[in-house]
Amino acid sequence: MKELIRKYHDEIISLNDFMADNPEIGGEEQEASRRMVELLRRHGIPVEYPFAGMETAFRGIINKGKARKAAILVEYDALRGLGHACGHCASGSISILAALVLNEVRDQIPAEIHVIGTPDEEMHGGKVPMVKSGVFDGMDFAVMIHMSNKNALFSRFLALDAYKFTFHGKPAHASSIPWEGRNALNSIRLFFDAMDMMRQHLKDDVRLHGYVVKGGDASNIVPHHTEAEVLVRAEKREYLDQVSKWVMDCAQAAALATRTSWSVEEIGEKYDSLRRNISGEKILEEIYTELGLNLVDTSSETGGSSDIGNVSSVCPAFHPYLDLGKDLNAHTEEFALAMKTNRTHKAISLGGEIISRFVMDVYNTPGAREEILKEYGGDGDE
Structure with a gap:
């Protein structure tokens, strides 16, 4: 397998x-999706592109016609303002590398391998409409690797709701006739204060955060149109729904107090938390250990959110991490700048080997696939 990793090294880097x-x-x-698709096709993997109603999504299939x-999963979107500070250029390259390697040994795999390009993980969640349309129905599992400052097998992803709140007031000259105006900036300030007051009464896993997108037009005009982006997270979807309802009450109260009006729209799909699968993690642990990668237990740490949580609602899903160095934290400029370093290039090769070996081990180790599906609650029988 290492020989195959080396074969595709230059193209993947x-x-x-x-x-x-x-x-x-x-x-x-x-460009990212086009180049990935061209690379897969160049090496004999047929690809549907665009896919699932999304212009930058794609699906390649290895071993088409197998029953299993x-x-x-392939991610490749960047962060607004920070480029690839989440490392999706590297994690996406890992998945493409694994696909090329597995295509070489496809006769040893008794299953179809779907290589699915999933756009827009950072904000709108391209995997969610795929889940809704049945793309992952009947899958034995889904897997990808994410870049991090530690090696870990599991992330305690939180369920997520994302909203844009708009407050509508009435403009007026801020000095000569302010009483004629209705201040939408005051509305948004009260809204954030109200959410801050919620925190004392929320469970520890809840996260509320956001920013003011638009605060007004000029200092001498009563602000009549303001906008804020707010993310609401919690470990359990049921509790998150309650918290999000409370956030809506805060917006309504702020508008009532300032005699303005308000509206809200979802700016992305609702993300679910990630279901854990210990049976699959044991296989990953053996691979990491054999490669000399020291693992950190992150199961009790609160992480971010990802649309892979929704994938785990219909099939076992795995999202392990690869260490790029303890001095690097995701969503920072330093992380983005590290994407072309030797340690990231080395991690890409390691990641391609990990995913390739995981797929091979699940299908060629007696009982492994069945144990994963049994733990998940599915049917592991032939």
Whole structure:
């Protein structure tokens, strides 16, 4: 397998470095998706592109016609303002590398391997409409690897709701006739204060955060149109629904107090938390250990959110991490700048080997696939 990793090394590193230099935000990943698709097709993997109603999504299938099936997830969107500070150029390259390697040994795999390009993970969640349309139905599992400052097998992803709140007031000259105006900036300030007052009475896993997108037009005009982006997270979807309802009450109360009006829209899909699967993690642990990678237990740490949580609602899903160095934290400029370094290039090769070996081990170790599905609650029988 290492020989196959080396075979595709230069092409994969070129892909990663191009994406690092040319970041594209969610839904706009034209060049990244095109280059990934061209690479897969060049090496004999048929690809549907566009896919699932999304212009930058794709699906390649290895071993088409096999009864079983599994998915390798490919991410490639960048962060607004920070480029590939989440490392999707590297994690996406890992998945493509694994697909090329597995295509070489496809005769040893008794399953279809779906290589699924999933756009816009950072904001709108491209995997969610795929889940809703049945793309992952019947999968034995889905897997990808994310970059981090530690090696870990599981992330305690939180369920997520994302909203844009708009407050509508009435403009007036802020000095001569302020009483004629209705201040939408006051509305948004009260709204954030009200959410802050919620925190004392929320469970520890809840996260509330956001920012003012628009606070007004001029200092001498009573602000009549303001906007805020707010993310609401919690470990359990049922509790998150209650918290989000409370946030709506805060917005309504702020508008009532300032005699303005308000509206809200969802700015992304609702993310679910990630279901854990210990049976699959044991296989990953053996691979990490054999590769000399020291693991950190992150199961009790609160993480971010990802649309892979929704994938785990219909099939076992795995989202392990690869260490790029303890001095690097995701969603920072330093993380983005590290994407073309030797340690990231080395991690890409390691990641491609981990996913390839995981797929092979699940299907070629007696009982492994069945144990994963049994723990998940599905049917592991033939």
